[in-house]
Amino acid sequence: MKAISFFVSFLTVSGLYAQEPLVTSAHLLTATVFSQGAELNHAASFNLPAGSQEILLNGIANTLDENSIQIGGPAGFTILSVRPVRNYLQIENKSPEYKRVADSLAKANQALEEIRNLQSANESILALLAKNQLIGGDHGTTVIELSKMADYYYNKHISIKNTLSSLALQKARQEQQVARLKKQLEEFNTDQQGTGGQLLLQVMNSKAGPINLSVSYLTGAASWSAYYDLRAENAASPLQIIYKANLQQSTGIPWNKVKLTLSTSNPSQNGTAPLLNPWVLRFAEDYSNRLDEVVVVQNRIQGVKVESNLPQRKTAALPAPSTLNDHSTLTENQLSATFDIDIPYDIASNGKPHSVALKEYTQPARFKYYAAPKIDGDAFLMAEVTDYEKLNLVPGEANIIFENMFVGKSFLNPYATTDTLNLSLGRDKMISIKRERVTEQTSTQSIGSSKKQVFTYEIRVRNNKKQAIQLLLKDQYPLSSDKAIEVELLExxxxxxxxxxxxxxxQLDIPPGQTKTLRISYSVKYPKNRNIDQLF
Incomplete structure (x- = not known):
């Protein structure tokens, strides 16, 4: 009797742990994207019986930091273990466009294979005809029979050759179609494995009923970078800065109607200040001067969510009169800034940049021109912006639009150590600059054991614009790194x-239609038996 009881108990326990897991999906609600990485927040709802149960959550990123997983549930619901897994069979994460192109590719490959089969069959018949050209055997044949056989071979040979030519053309066209579909499929699918992520939960539930779970974790498969549109109507108008983000994600799951928050922080970066260890010199050892950095475990997402005792404040930047600012909120923390986007976004999991509009600012700017004709013969329009630290800008590429025309690209670096941010707005061809050597005032003469060379350059700047301009012009003369080389600035x-x-x-003020002429002259004296590189 005891043996029977033990056997029944064994079957009961075995059945408990051999049961199929409950499969459900976690819906992505919000994503906080950092400069490197993102925090994803999901919600899942399902009915769960009482007792121990395995739950398989689909719709999870295929790469995540296991130590950052946080799961919240109701009272009486206990999580015993959590383990991320990969589902190599699931294709639900593919977009409808991907599935449509994949189906078309399968049909195109099937049609291509049928053409190849027809080619092979006709080539076999042609080879068969070539091997059976002996007519009549040992008994010979009549002229009529020979004529009939010749007509048959001729017509059959021509028919097969024409069929093969037609099939070769169809094959080439079909191969082009297959190549186009493959290329289109690659556009939809950067995740070559095509796999989605899952979480396998072992839970204990005290009573049967509906369960609502919240799931969050950190993934490294998403990031964003800033880029800008810099607009100015003319040199007298304020500068309009349109702040945008290029967001990309390859988490293996599509972000559909997701509430986005972009943060300038990077939780994966080591945030511990470096410490100096004693620097000891010893003989016969090669030690270099270095800062020894204490290595710690990377910051977790909990560190980002903890409220700081330091007060938060709104930015004091001047918004432009545009509806873009009505859809995003900028919050400045002590160490970073976050943009809360009110409009839900759809971001495909293809690793390609998706444009997200953040903010617009109108900043007072002082416009002036800059030129260094020794290096480049064009004048560059520059904008000097003060109080730029209030804008919470980060380094990024900028499109320059001046006088309603795209004039080029520049790079905005707000991490400068100066009080003024200098932005290059592109070249202005209406300002003509020429730097030429004055031949009659350039000479070479020998003085004892030395040689003395005189160089003279003339710089002419013409303002072809209808308004006066301010131009910051720079040039240079050489410096000596050797006592034997004497340099003198003459003019x-x-x-x-x-x-x-x-x-x-x-600092030049040039009226419209006027020309300014400048001249520099310098001499270089050095031993005549020596040569100097790059002397001009």
């Missing part, structure tokens, strides 16, 4: 001179 046209760098600077 600088009243430039501001930096003796340490050799840079000459002029």
């Amino acid at each position: 600088d046209s009243q430039a501001s001179k930096n003796s340490e760098t050799g840079v000459l600077t002029w």
Whole structure:
């Protein structure tokens, strides 16, 4: 009797743990995307019986940080273990466009295979005809029979050859169609494995009923970078800065109607300040001067969610009169800034950048022109922006639109150490600059054991615009790194001179249609038996 009881108990326990897991999906609600990585927040609802149960959650990112997984449930619901798994059979994460192109590719491959089969069959018949050209055997044949056989072979040979030519053309066209569909499929599918992620939960439920779960975790398969549109109607108008983000994700799951938050922080970056260890010198050892950094476990997402004792404040930047600012909220924290986007976005899991509009600002700017004709013969329009730290900008590429025309690209770097942010708005061809050597005032003469060379350059700047311009012009003269080389600046046209760098600077005010002429001259004296590189 005891043996029977034990056997029944064994079957009961075995059946308990051998049961199929409950399969359900976790719906993605919000995503907080960092400069590297993202925090995804899901919700799942299902009915669960009392007792122990395995739950398989679909719709999870295919790469995640296991230590960052957080799951919340009702009272009486206990999570015993959590384990991420990969589903290599599930194709639900594929978009309808992907499935449509995949079906078309399968049909195109089938049609191509049928054409190849027809080609093979006709080539076999042609080979069969070639091997059976002996007519009549040992008994010979009549002229009529020979004529009939010749007509048959001729017509059959021509028919097969024409069929093969037609099939070759069909095959080439079909191969082009297959190649196009494959290329289109690659556009939809950057995730080559095509796999979605899952979470396998072992839980204990105290009573049967509906369960609502919240699931969050950190994934490294998403990021965003800033880019800008810099607009100015003219040199007298304020500068409009349109702040945008290029967001990309390859988590294996589509983000459909997801509430986005973009953060300038990077939780995967080590946030521990470096410490200096004693630097000890020893003989016969090669030690370099270095900062020894204490290595710690990377910051978890909990560290981002903890409320700081430091007060939060709204940015004081000047918004432009545009509806874009009505759909996003900028919050400035002590160490980062976050953009809460009110409009839900659809972001495909293809690793390609998707544009997300963040903010628009209108900033007072001082416009001026800059030129260094020794390096580049064009004048560049520059915008000087102050109080830019209030805008919470991050480095990024910028499209330059001036006077309603796209004039080029630049790079915005707000991490400068100066109080003024200098933005290059592109070249202005209406300002003509020429830098030429004055031949009659350039000479070479020998003085004893030395050689002395004199170089003279003339710079002409013409303002072809209808309004006056301010131009910051820079040039330079050489500096000596050897006592045997003597450099003397002979003429600088009243430039501001930096003796340490050799840079000459002029602040020019040029009326419309006028030309300014500047001249620089310098001499270089050095031993005549020596040569100097890059002397001009």
